[in-house]
Amino acid sequence: MSVVCDDYLVPTVDAICDYFRIPEDVAGATLVAFACNGPELLTNVCGIFVTKTSVGMGTVVGSAIFNVLVITGACPMVSPLGKLRVCKRRFLRDVLFSAISIVMLWWALPVVDLFKASALFGMSAVYALVVAKSDAWLGPAGQETSALENALLDSGASSESEGCKPETCKPIVGAPFEGDKPLAGAPFAGDGAGQEAPGFAAARLVSALSDIASRPIDFVLALTVPDLKAYNVSVPRMLVAFFSSMAWLSGTAYVVCLGSDAINRHWGVPQAFLGLTLVAVGTSWPNLMASVVTARAGRGAIAVSNALGSNVQNVFLVLAGPIWVSVLLNGDYVADGADILASVLWMGITLAFVAAAVAFEGFRLTSMAGWSFMVLYAAYLVQATLLA
Template sequence: MNLFVFGLMFGGLIFLATGGELLVRGASRLAALAGISPLVIGLTVVSFGTSSPELAVSIQASLAGKSDIAVGNVVGSNIFNILFILGACALVSPLVVAVQLIRREVPFMIAVSLLLIGQAFDGAISWFDGFILFSLLIGYIIWSIYASRQEREEVIAEYAQEFGSTKLPAQQRGMVLLLNIGLIVVGLVLLAIGSDWLVEGATSLARAFGVSDVVIGLTIVAAGTSLPEVVASIVATLKRERDIAIGNAIGSNIFNILGILGLSALVTPGGLTVAPSVVAFDLPVMIAVAFAALPIFISGLSINRWEGLLFLAYYVAYTAYLILAATQHDALPFFSSVMVLFVLPITAVTLSILLIHALRRRDWVKA
C-alpha cells in the first residue's frame, strides 16, 4: 500500500513537471506566432486552462447542492494564487511586473473582487449575478486580445529574434500553430492527471499518519486544485517567461470569479448560497490580498524575494488560522490577537509606505 501511494505521488510529480514544461513552451510560442503578448496568453489561455480543476470541482459541487464548496474553492484559490504562487515564484527569481498589469489587470481583479462581495452580501449569488459575472468574462477576453493586438509588431519582432523568420509558408505556419496548441492541450491534461494523483497519494499518506479529514481538506485538497497554476508559474519563471508566470496567477483569479462562479451560478437552480463566515472573513481576506498586490507591484515594478517571502508568510498564517479555527485549538485566541494587534497593522503601514514612495516616483506612469 505504501509503495503504491509513494508511486502515485512520484508519478504525479513527473506528470506535473512534464505538463508544466509543455504548457509553457506551447503557450510562449503560440503567443509569438499569433502576434499576442505572452502576458495576455498567461492571463487567458494558461490561466483559464490551469483553473480547469477548480471549474470541475465547483460545478460538480454546485449541482450536488454544495455551494459552500464551490464558493470556498474559488475564494481559497484566489488567496493561494497571490500569496503562495507569486510568493514562491519571486523566491525562485525576482519577477518583473509589466506596467499593463498595474494599469489594467490588477485594478480589474480588485474591481471584480469587490463586485463579488457586493453580490454575496445578501448570502447568495443569484442566476442574474452569475450572468453578469460570465458576461464580464467574455468582455474581458475580447478586450485583452484587442489590446494585445496593438503590440503586434513588437511581439512579431521578438518572435523573429528568438525563433527565426516570421514569414513562414501558410501550410508550415498552420502546422506549427497546431503543434503548439497540441503542446498546450497535452500539458494541461498532464497537469490535471498529475495533480489528481499527487493529491490522492498525499491524502492517503496523511490519513495513514492519523491526520483528520478537516485538516486534509483545508490543506492538501485546497492546494491540490491549484497545483497546475503553481507548476505552470514556477516553470515559466525558471524559463524566464515571467509575463506568463504573473499573468497566470492574476488571470486565474479573474477567471475564478467571473468564469467559475459565474458559470456555477448559471447552471445551479436558485443560484449559489454563500455562508455568513465566508462573507465575514474569507471574502474580505481575498479582497485585502488583491489590494496588497498593488503596492507590491508598483514598488520598483517588480516582486522582490523579500516581498515573495512576505506573501508566503501570510499564506502560512492564513492556513494556520483556518486549521486552528476548524479544530477549535486552544492557541486560536492568542494567534488571532497577535495577528490583529501586531502583524496586520505593521503590514498595512509597510504597504502604505511602499505605495506612497511608488506614487511619488511615478515609474509605473512613465513606463
C-alpha cells in the same frame, strides 16, 4: 487532476486552436483559460451539483490566494538575481480586473440570484475581450523580460521592457520540472555554474518525490488519452483526447468532492475550509513547481503575470459559470460558511498588499517581498484554521 489538465487537456486545446487557426490571444483568453482552470472548474461543478457543498467555491477562492501570495512570492525568491520586472501594463490591467472580481464577489455573496450570477459570468466575456484586444487598442507592449534585462535591473540600469507576451493560462501550465535540469538554454542561479538559488533544493526534492508518485497515474493516462504531441493531429483524435481528458477530470473532481465530504462527516472539518486550504493547495501545487523552474531560468515575470490573470477568470468563469447554471435550474444559490466571506476579504487584502509591494519597487518583485508574501499566506492559513 493537474496531471490530466497540464499534460493532456491543455495540449489538446492548444492543438484545437492551431488546427482551426484561432488567434492566439483570443484562444488564450477563452479556450485555453478554460482548460488551464479545469481542476478548479470541475471541483466547483461537483461541489454545486453533486455533493451540494461549498468545497468548489472554497477551492477557487483558496487557489486565488495561493496564486497571488505563494506563486508570486516564490518567483523572485528563486530567481537568479533575486528580483523580477513585471509587465506594467498587464499587471495594472489584471490588478484592476482582480479588484473588480473581488468587489463583485463580495457583493454577490452569500445569496446569489440570477442578476448577480449573470453579472459575474458576463464579466468573463468582458475580460476576455480586453485581453484579446488590448494590443490592438494600445499597441504591442514589448517582449518577455529576459535574463539579460533582469541583469540590467540588478546593476541599477533602467530597463523599460514590460515583459508582455500574449497570455494563455495559469502560471506556465505544463512546464517541465526535471530535477536539477533547468529549461533549455536557461542560466543557473547565482554567480557560478551549478549554483542554486536559496530554497530551490527543497522544491526540487518535493517535485522529484511527486514525480515518482505520479508514475502509475501517467501510465494509466497514457493508455486512455491520446497524446497529440506524439501523433499527427486530426479532428477525431482531438475529439477523443478532449472528451477523455474531461472524463478523467470529472472523475477525479468527483473523488475530491467525495473525499472532502467524508472528512467532513467523520471529523467535522467544514467543507469550505477544506476547499480553501487542502484542495486549493493541491490543485495549484504543480503550477508552483513549474513557476519555480521558469523563475530560476530568469523568466519568472510571465509566471507572475499569469498568476494574476488566471485569478480573474477563476472568479468570473470557473466560479460564476456553474453558479449561473445552478441558479437557472434551481433558483438562488446560497453559499454556506462564513469563512468563504472572510477569505474573499483576504483576497482583497492580499491583492492590495502585492500591488503595493510591486508598485513601491518600481514594478519589480524582490526576494524580500516574496518572503513577506509567504508570511502573509501563513497568517491567512492560521486565520482560516481558527475560523474552522
